[in-house]
Structure formats: structure tokens, C-alpha cells
Amino acid sequence: MEQLFSTLFEHIEEKAQLTDKEKVLIKGFFKFKKLRRRQYLLQEGDMCKYISFVSQGLMKSYTIDDKGTEHINLFAWEGWWISDFASFIFGNEAKLNIDTVENTILLLLSRENYEKMLTEIPVMERYFRILYQNSLATKDNRLISAHTHTAEEKYALFLDTYPAISQRLPQNLIASYLGLTPETISRIKRKMVKANT
Amino acid sequence: MEQLFSTLFEHIEEKAQLTDKEKVLIKGFFKFKKLRRRQYLLQEGDMCKYISFVSQGLMKSYTIDDKGTEHINLFAWEGWWISDFASFIFGNEAKLNIDTVENTILLLLSRENYEKMLTEIPVMERYFRILYQNSLATKDNRLISAHTHTAEEKYALFLDTYPAISQRLPQNLIASYLGLTPETISRIKRKMVKANT
DNA sequence: CGATGATTTGATACCCCTCAATACCTGTGG
DNA sequence: CCACAGGTATTGAGGGGTATCAAATCATCG
Numbered sequence: 001m002e003q004l005f006s007t008l009f010e011h012i013e014e015k016a017q018l019t020d021k022e023k024v025l026i027k028g029f030f031k032f033k034k035l036r037r038r039q040y041l042l043q044e045g046d047m048c049k050y051i052s053f054v055s056q057g058l059m060k061s062y063t064i065d066d067k068g069t070e071h072i073n074l075f076a077w078e079g080w081w082i083s084d085f086a087s088f089i090f091g092n093e094a095k096l097n098i099d100t101v102e103n104t105i106l107l108l109l110s111r112e113n114y115e116k117m118l119t120e121i122p123v124m125e126r127y128f129r130i131l132y133q134n135s136l137a138t139k140d141n142r143l144i145s146a147h148t149h150t151a152e153e154k155y156a157l158f159l160d161t162y163p164a165i166s167q168r169l170p171q172n173l174i175a176s177y178l179g180l181t182p183e184t185i186s187r188i189k190r191k192m193v194k195a196n197t
Numbered sequence: 198m199e200q201l202f203s204t205l206f207e208h209i210e211e212k213a214q215l216t217d218k219e220k221v222l223i224k225g226f227f228k229f230k231k232l233r234r235r236q237y238l239l240q241e242g243d244m245c246k247y248i249s250f251v252s253q254g255l256m257k258s259y260t261i262d263d264k265g266t267e268h269i270n271l272f273a274w275e276g277w278w279i280s281d282f283a284s285f286i287f288g289n290e291a292k293l294n295i296d297t298v299e300n301t302i303l304l305l306l307s308r309e310n311y312e313k314m315l316t317e318i319p320v321m322e323r324y325f326r327i328l329y330q331n332s333l334a335t336k337d338n339r340l341i342s343a344h345t346h347t348a349e350e351k352y353a354l355f356l357d358t359y360p361a362i363s364q365r366l367p368q369n370l371i372a373s374y375l376g377l378t379p380e381t382i383s384r385i386k387r388k389m390v391k392a393n394t
Numbered sequence: 395c396g397a398t399g400a401t402t403t404g405a406t407a408c409c410c411c412t413c414a415a416t417a418c419c420t421g422t423g424g
Numbered sequence: 425c426c427a428c429a430g431g432t433a434t435t436g437a438g439g440g441g442t443a444t445c446a447a448a449t450c451a452t453c454g
Contacts, residue, residue, distance in 0.1 A: 063341055063345070065345045069345075071341055071344050071345055073337055073340070073341060085330060085333055085334045085337070086334045086337075089330060089331075089334075118323070118326075122319055122322070125319070125322040125323055125326050126315070126322055128326050128330075129315075129322055129325050129326040129329060132326060132329035132330050132332075132333055133282060133286060133325075133329050134286075135329075135333055136282055136329055136332055136333060136336065137282045137283045137286075139333065139336040139337070139340065140270055140282070140336070142340060143270070143336065143339060143340055143343065144260055144268055144270060146340065146343045146344065146376065147268050147343065147376035148260070148262045148266075148268055150441075151441075151442070170399090170400065170401090171400080171401075172399095172400065172401080179343065179344035180442080180443090181442075181443060181444080182400075182401070182402095183401090183402080183403085183442085183443080183444085184441090184442060184443075185401090186401060186402055186403080187402085187403085187442095189401095189402095190402080190403090347409080347410095348409080348410070367431090367432065367433090368432080368433070369431095369432065369433080377410080377411095378410075378411060378412085379432080379433070379434095380410090380411080380412085380433090380434080380435085381409095381410060381411075382433090383433060383434055383435080384410095384434085384435085386433095386434095387434085387435090
């Protein structure tokens with residue numbers, strides 16, 4: 001149990017220092033949740049009641065279009081948060097689905113505890129401010145890539161940016177994340193292999 | 198002069214309450230800057246020393262690809278902040294260019310004053326945390342749209358989401374923001390007019 | 395092993411880009 | 425106030441990058 005929080009604390013302390021007292025307080029705000037592979041955390045139309053920290057495992061959030069195709073918004077592995085923000089913050093119905101790619105252990109933070117924690121532990125305002133600030137820069141890059149790069153460049157950039165995690169992902173999920181089809185990824189791979197011989 | 202801050206304070210007070218004392222303090226952290234149409238605030242390769250609040254006017258941030266094409270990352274008008282985050286926060290060379298679409302009046306906040314303000318006025322941590330949190334939700338939507346919608350849907354969605362600002366923008370800039378060519382926008386418009394007759 | 399999902403491969407279609415030419419605005423200076 | 429210039433928009437022809445659809449092969453796991 002203790003170990004699950006160590007991932008969280010390490011992650012927080014990259015951005016803001018915590019006292020032992022604060023750590024005890026923080027633990028009190030979270031709930032555990034264990035999920036099997038392919039299990040849902042959130043489905044479109046539900047309310048997203050938690051923001052979740054991935055302590056172990058791998059999750060994805062995604063939308064489904066009219067044709068039934070998934071479009072992956074985010075992968076979250078150890079040290080990442082996942083949620084449908086619009087739903088979590090404003091109480092809308094979720095537009096995103098969230099489920100697991102691997103068996104996963106989560107730390108759940110409810111809206112109420114999120115607000116409480118931010119008020120009672122001001123350094124957490126700082127932590128989340130920095131977290132979001134960094135995420136914004138990441139998302140900017142992704143959007144720029146979506147607009148400027150070819151399919152091949154997108155795929156190469158993904159492998160380069162997330163070398164570890166790309167090995168834990170089937171290619172159809174990478175395709176979905178990049179806004180491509182699995183067939184296209186397959187053809188790119190063949191081309192890349194050829195180029196190396 | 199006073200009036201320039203009122204836009205800022207209104208904007209902050211949508212998210213967090215300010216005392217008169219805090220307002221006086223906040224004013225001290227900012228510098229003014231006036232820019233002409235088409236004037237640069239930041240060029241690729243420079244250091245982004247400020248995060249800027251648009252008090253009046255309209256700006257854009259963008260990258261330039263190998264072929265010399267602009268890809269617009271963000272429009273910022275009255276009530277928006279603009280910056281190259283990666284450069285502002287981490288001190289990297291800026292990857293973004295920022296310039297004006299209209300004559301603009303900015304409130305500039307240096308890195309030093311940004312940190313000072315966040316420390317001395319904790320409610321501003323809250324303000325920025327909420328600001329970034331909301332921006333993340335917006336960027337998610339934009340990325341989803343980039344991956345799922347056709348050119349026509351993207352354009353219609355833009356007009357629908359930003360009806361006021363779209364009238365202040367030439368179509369080539371809207372095209373650049375949406376990852377399309379001006380020619381495509383032109384053809385879409387023709388098609389839309391036809392459909393309404 | 396059977397079943398289900400994932401990947402590969404090929405044929406075809408189409409959306410949007412590219413390039414090029416022309417027309418249309420808008421502001422500025424003579 | 426007109427003329428010109430630079431930027432902006434329109435239109436057409438042609439091409440290319442990915443998607444789509446379909447089928448076969450390949451993994452994986454209960």
C-alpha cells in the first residue's frame with residue numbers, strides 16, 4: 001500500500017516540496033482502485049467523479065466518432081493523471097471514455113477532495129499549476145505535429161518521444177493516438193525496415 | 198491606464214476573488230507594451246521573457262515549417278494570455294513566433310515577477326491553475342477535431358465556437374489555425390453559400 | 395486448440411494539397 | 425482622389441498521401 005503512494009510523492013516532489021505532515025494529509029484524500037485489462041473507468045455520458053493518478057499500469061482516454069472509430073486523446077502510465085476534465089470540473093456529462101490497456105492500480109481523487117486538498121495544502125495548487133502548465137506545452141507540440149507532419153514523421157516522432165511506452169502499446173492504439181489508421185502504420189513500418197537494409 | 202487593468206481584473210475575478218490590496222500589488226508586477234499591426238512580440242530562437250495578457254487587440258503565435266508555411270498555434274484577444282511556455286518556463290529558445298493581427302496593448306509579466314506574484318499572492322496560483330486547467334480541456338477538443346473532422350466540419354466548428362473573433366480574422370489565418378490551406382477554406386465557403394440558396 | 399483480436403497486404407477511392415493564374419481588396423503616397 | 429502595391433481571395437487542373445474496404449495471415453490467451 002505504502003508503495004503505491006511513493007510513485008505519487010516522487011512525482012509531486014519533482015515540482016514542489018512536501019513535509020511529512022502534508023504527505024499524511026494527502027494520503028487521506030485518495031482512494032485505491034484496481035482495474036483489469038480492458039476494464040472501463042469512465043464511459044461517455046457518465047459523470048467523471050474522479051481525477052486519477054496511475055500508480056501502476058497503463059490507461060487511455062478516447063472519443064468515439066459516428067463511424068464507431070476510437071480516437072485516443074491520452075495515454076496515462078505510471079506517474080500520469082487521467083480524467084475527463086470538462087466533466088470533472090464543470091460537472092458535464094463525460095465526452096471521453098477511459099479504460100485500461102494493462103492491469104492498472106489507480107489513486108482516485110474526488111472533486112470534493114481535490115478542492116479540499118488544494119485549499120488545505122497550498123503547495124498542491126502549485127503542483128497542479130505546474131503540472132497543467134507542462135501539459136499545455138506537450139499538447140501544443142502534438143497539435144503542431146498533427147498539422148505539419150506526414151504520417152511517417154508522426155510515427156517516428158512518437159517512437160522517439162515515448163520509446164518505453166511505445167513497446168507496451170499495440171500499433172492500432174498508436175495509430176489511433178496519431179490520427180492514423182492501423183494499415184498506414186503497418187505500411188510505414190515495412191517502409192522503415194526496407195530503408196534499413 | 199487604469200482601464201487596461203480592468204480587463205485583467207475582470208478576467209481574474211471570474212476564477213478567484215481579489216482584495217483591493219492584492220490588486221494594487223498585482224499592478225506593480227506588470228509592464229505595458231503597445232504593438233502595431235504585424236509587429237513581432239517574439240521570434241523563433243529568442244528567449245520568451247514574458248507571459249503577456251492581451252488588454253486590447255489580437256495576436257497569434259505560430260511555428261514555421263521547412264517550406265516556410267505558418268502554422269498557427271493560438272489566437273489571443275482581449276482577456277487571453279499568450280507566450281511560448283516552454284521557453285518562458287524552462288528558458289529554452291522559443292520555437293514559436295508571436296506577432297499581432299491588430300494593433301494591440303499588452304500587459305507583460307516577466308518570469309521573475311510571475312514567480313514572485315504566485316508566491317506573494319497565493320490566490321494567483323489558484324487563478325493560473327484554473328486557467329491552465331480550462332485551457333487543457335480546450336486543447337483536447339481541438340486535437341480531437343483535428344483528427345476526426347473534415348475540413349468543412351472544422352471550419353464550421355470554428356465559426357460556431359468563435360463567432361466574434363472569426364470576423365476579425367482574414368481567412369488565411371483561420372486556415373492556418375485549422376491546419377488547412379486558404380484555397381480549401383475558399384472552396385468550402387462557396388459550397389456553403391450554394392447550400393443556402 | 396479454437397476464438398478473438400491484431401497485423402499485413404492489395405486494390406481502389408477521395409479528400410485535400412500544390413501550383414499557377416487571375417481578381418479582388420485595402421491602405422498609402424503622390 | 426486616384427494609382428499603385430502588397431496582401432488576400434478565388435478558381436481550375438492535376439497529383440499525392442491516407443483512408444477505405446476486403447481478405448489472408450499472424451498472435452495471444454483462455
